Amino acid sequence: MPHAHDNSIIIAGEALPVIDMPIHARWRDAADRRGFDITARVADRYALALTCRQCGELSRTRLFVLMNHQPRCSHCIETAWRQEAENAGIAFLRRDPDSRVYAWYRLLCGHEARRQIGLITRVAAGETGLRCATCHEAVEAAEAQAVGWELVGPDPEGDTNYREYRHVSCGHRQRIARGNVKTQRFDCGGCGVTWVSAPSFIYLFRVLLPNGMRVLKLGFSKNPGSRLQHQLLGDRDLACHVLRVVAMPSGHDAIRAEKRLHANLRRRFPEAVIDATDFAGALTVVTEVYAEWLEAEIQQLLDGIEGDSDDEGA
Numbered sequence: 001m002p003h004a005h006d007n008s009i010i011i012a013g014e015a016l017p018v019i020d021m022p023i024h025a026r027w028r029d030a031a032d033r034r035g036f037d038i039t040a041r042v043a044d045r046y047a048l049a050l051t052c053r054q055c056g057e058l059s060r061t062r063l064f065v066l067m068n069h070q071p072r073c074s075h076c077i078e079t080a081w082r083q084e085a086e087n088a089g090i091a092f093l094r095r096d097p098d099s100r101v102y103a104w105y106r107l108l109c110g111h112e113a114r115r116q117i118g119l120i121t122r123v124a125a126g127e128t129g130l131r132c133a134t135c136h137e138a139v140e141a142a143e144a145q146a147v148g149w150e151l152v153g154p155d156p157e158g159d160t161n162y163r164e165y166r167h168v169s170c171g172h173r174q175r176i177a178r179g180n181v182k183t184q185r186f187d188c189g190g191c192g193v194t195w196v197s198a199p200s201f202i203y204l205f206r207v208l209l210p211n212g213m214r215v216l217k218l219g220f221s222k223n224p225g226s227r228l229q230h231q232l233l234g235d236r237d238l239a240c241h242v243l244r245v246v247a248m249p250s251g252h253d254a255i256r257a258e259k260r261l262h263a264n265l266r267r268r269f270p271e272a273v274i275d276a277t278d279f280a281g282a283l284t285v286v287t288e289v290y291a292e293w294l295e296a297e298i299q300q301l302l303d304g305i306e307g308d309s310d311d312e313g314a
């Protein structure tokens with residue numbers, strides 16, 4: 001070890017001055033019983049730099065803690081968190097500097113999220129699921145978009161079942177239960193439009209399967225949001241992104257256009273049709289799932305359909 005004066009030890013990125021004072025035998029005994037070696041006295045007369053015998057890394061501990069409690073090695077704790085995150089199917093990124101009980105993780109969908117460390121323990125144990133708020137908001141925004149409204153934000157009155165929406169065609173804002181947006185059972189208080197005769201939609205979703213495979217789901221629905229939630233995914237909490245929703249003048253048009261799309265894609269890109277065994281149990285559908293690389297092609301076909309229905313409406 002270098003000379004004790006003008007000497008410091010770096011712990012967790014912080015240079016702590018070594019205090020040139022004796023290390024008593026009973027301290028060494030206590031450290032020994034608890035699985036540490038005392039490397040130095042640091043920072044002030046009450047702090048120690050301990051080397052963990054488990055991982056060999058340094059951590060800073062109060063003398064009082066060493067003598068009266070079991071000190072915890074911050075490296076070993078973080079290693080356990082990393083392992084736990086891996087077991088939960090996500091990646092530990094870093095601690096939250098503002099909170100001891102939160103950390104930042106990369107979720108399966110690729111988004112970063114701040115979560116309680118204890119929650120990840122329960123996810124790893126299979127006791128609960130993990131939902132990405134970013135992905136979820138995209139789903140809600142698409143639900144609104146599909147029925148001609150725009151998701152503005154949370155309910156101004158604070159009800160978690162409600163959101164604030166804006167009617168795109170008239171600009172009117174109102175709070176609506178999210179469930180009613182999905183089933184289109186609401187009227188606009190601004191222009192009075194009702195949703196008895198709702199149009200239909202062709203939708204394109206990207207779904208991340210539990211096996212890590214990304215696939216595209218193309219389909220027709222009276223209500224893409226509700227189809228995504230209930231028919232496509234069942235109750236599973238899969239990471240989904242709504243890539244495209246194309247409004248069709250009627251259900252008949254939507255079904256016809258969808259059938260043409262599938263026939264076209266199957267004929268030209270048979271190798272992009274995903275085998276059902278790859279998503280068995282994850283998606284409730286058995287056909288109409290394509291490889292992710294086909295997205296540009298499908299988007300182009302949807303451009304064509306959108307162009308056609310615009311022409312008819314004009």
Ligand SMILES: [Zn+2]
Nearest residue numbers: 052055073076
């Ligand atoms: Zn350790």
Ligand SMILES: [Zn+2]
Nearest residue numbers: 109111132135
């Ligand atoms: Zn996400």
Ligand SMILES: [Zn+2]
Nearest residue numbers: 167170188191
């Ligand atoms: Zn309106």
